[in-house]
Amino acid sequence: MSDDPKPLLSLRGISKRFGASRALAGVDFSLRAGEIHALCGENGAGKSTLMNIIDGIHQPDEGTIALDGLDVRIDGPAHAMRLGIGLVHQEIALCGDATVAENIFMPEINAGGRAFMDYGGLNARAAKVLRRLGQDIDPAARVDELGISSQQLVEIAKALTLDCKVLILDEPTAALTELESAALFRVLHDLKAQGIGIIYISHRMAEIFANCDRATVLRDGRNVHCGPLAGTTPDELVRRMVGRDLGNYYPPRATLPEAPETLLQVDDIADGERVQGISFALRRGEILGIAGLMGAGRSELAETVCGLRPARRGSVRLGGKTLAIRKYADALRHGIAYLSEDRKAAGVFLDLPIAQNVCAMALRRVSSRFGLMERAAERKLAQDLGAQLNLKSDGVAIEVASLSGGNQQKVAIAKLLATKPSVLLMDEPTRGVDVGAKSEIHHILRALANQGVGVIVISSELPEIIGLCDRALVIREGRLAGELGTAEMTEEGLLRLASGLGEQEMQ
Structure with a gap:
């Protein structure tokens, strides 16, 4: 990556550990002005850690960061914002009891220290930003009254109000429909034309190949590939991400009987x-x-x-x-069992162990006839369902919060399967x-x-x-x-x- 023409953002030799766990090991990454750069990798590959380092949430153990050719130490998200770095997190982090407009302009409100607020003007400005995303969400509505998709759009609208040189989007379309995603990409290409550098994290290959210029692939905390997307295929990129060939991405359909039940x-x-x-x-x-x-x-x-x-x-x-x-x-x-679209709010208990999560709706299966919990039975059921779903974890006694997104989803599915x-x-x-x-x-x-x-x-x-x-x-x-x-x-x-x-x- 040394041949990058005057990178806007450059990271060299970034390493980070959390206790005994190595999240990043000598990662290099560069972003040019006016490009959309895909950052790819499986859950747990190190993508979020790298973005949190760029946003100042974490400090690297080793390595340097340069912005506009000057070495910088980013002391936190507020400092990153002042440097012109904006981050839209995958996990929605809005203030639920504030309005849409208040959330969109929260950094400005916090910095302003005004005694009085022009809510009419604030709502009009918020509506203008939302219209840019093709949305007519009510700026005066409380955020906790909105669905997940609308909340994600509010997060993106908030980032668009910042005067960014670098915009980082972590799975921004995960909660959006195809039409909403198309509106977002129109905005991103406008920002690209203005010289803004965009780091785009997504698992959706079609989006990456339709909108991004280059891709960097992380695997096990190391960067294993960086190059233009024009010279590769989705299958090749996926193989670099997972280190193996997925074979048939979708399973073959079953042949149902002529008169199915x-x-x-x-x-x-x-x-x-x-x-x-x-x-x-x-x-x-x-x-x-x-x-x-x-x-x-x-x-x-x-x-x-x-x-x-x-x-x-x-x-x-x-x-x-x-x-x-x-x-x-x-x-x-x-x-009849239902898996919510909001995994973290209604799918799993993040601060409880895997075993307690899996058995939460099937307590009769792991209780004695006197109604007492049998921990051995609870552990065995969680282990059996975890094996069935190929759950990757260090045992069923660890908290669900420590798992990757994909494995958290498997716990949520196991929780349903426990109900038979x-x-x-x-x-x-x-x-x-x-x-x-x-x-x-x-x-x-x-x-x-x-x-x-x-x-x-x-x-x-x-x-x-x-x-x-x-x-x-x-x-x-x-x-x-x-x-x-x-x-x-x-x-x-x-x-x-x-x-x-x-x-x-x-x-």
């Missing part, structure tokens, strides 16, 4: 708000995809089916039997996990389907819907916009239904 039947279900009367069937042994734009009602549909949202009308039948589901515990008792479900509703099951873990989760879901479990996958990633699912439902404005079979599923077809274009053509 209907496992789950949902008729005219509605919550009176976001779900407006949807009917569908899930067959035993199939993976059914649910696609749609942000706010279409995909997650709300799953939550209504499993009792997390009250149903105003409609019915749910499992194996031909009508169920009375008034709360989530009822759904679990009948064998016959139906799994998986909301964004591979959000924020690396390509290797994604492929493993895809194969896990197919294996479960092959065992007779009915699997529903809600995903904002259209390639995932197309590559993994046997059929796809498309939800638009709380209603079923259409259904596509395996042979009919294309990104264009899914988007046309999701946006309403297909209906317009038929009228």
Whole structure:
């Protein structure tokens, strides 16, 4: 990387340890002005540690950092901001009880020390930034009233208000739909044209190859590749990331019988708000995809089916039997389990050990007939499910917070499997996990389907819907916009239904 023409940002020989764990070992990295540089690697490869060093959150044990050719010591995020470095974290870090506008301009508000605030002006400025991202989010709304996708867009909007030379984005599209992601990339290319250097961290190969100029690959805390994307392929980049060939990224589909058994039947279900009367069937042994734009009602549909949202009308039948589901515990008792899209808030208990997480919803399986917990049984169940899911950890007694994103997601899935479900509703099951873990989760879901479990996958990633699912439902404005079979599923077809274009053509 010594041949970089006048790098805007240059890191040389960066090493970092946390106790006995080595996070980075002699990493070199450079960013040019006016480029979008992809930083790739599996979870745990060192990407976040390197970005936290650039943002001043951590100090390197060894190595130097130069900005505009001058060596710098970055003492913290506030200092990084003054130097012109902005970081959008993968984990949303907004103030929930403040408004959208207050969050977007929080650094300015904190620095200003004003006695009075012009909220009208603040809201107008926030609305302008959001419109740049193609959004009409209410600037006066409290952040904790927004969904994950909208919160992520607020995080990005906040970064756009900073006068950055260097902008770092860590998985910015993990919670965004295809259309929202397209709006973000238009903004990033505008910033690139203005000479801003952008470090882009993502596991989505299509995004990287469509928008980035160069890629640096980290593996096990070392950089193993840096070069222009024009001279490589997605498969080659993935091999460098994982150090092996993933083979078939998506598992082969199973051949269902000509008259497959209907496992789950949902008729005219509605919550009176976001779900407006949807009917569908899930067959035993199939993976059914649910696609749609942000706010279409995909997650709300799953939550209504499993009792997390009250149903105003409609019915749910499992194996031909009508169920009375008034709360989530009822759904679990009948064998219907739901994986939330927000892993950290509703999927796992980060500060508890793996074993306690896995068994949290299946206490009867690890308790004596007198209701006392049997720790040996708890440990054995967690170990068995961990082995089934290829969970990588230093035993089941360690806290989930110490695991990579992909392994945290496997713990969340193991927690559901401990309940012995016959139906799994998986909301964004591979959000924020690396390509290797994604492929493993895809194969896990197919294996479960092959065992007779009915699997529903809600995903904002259209390639995932197309590559993994046997059929796809498309939800638009709380209603079923259409259904596509395996042979009919294309990104264009899914988007046309999701946006309403297909209906317009038929009228």
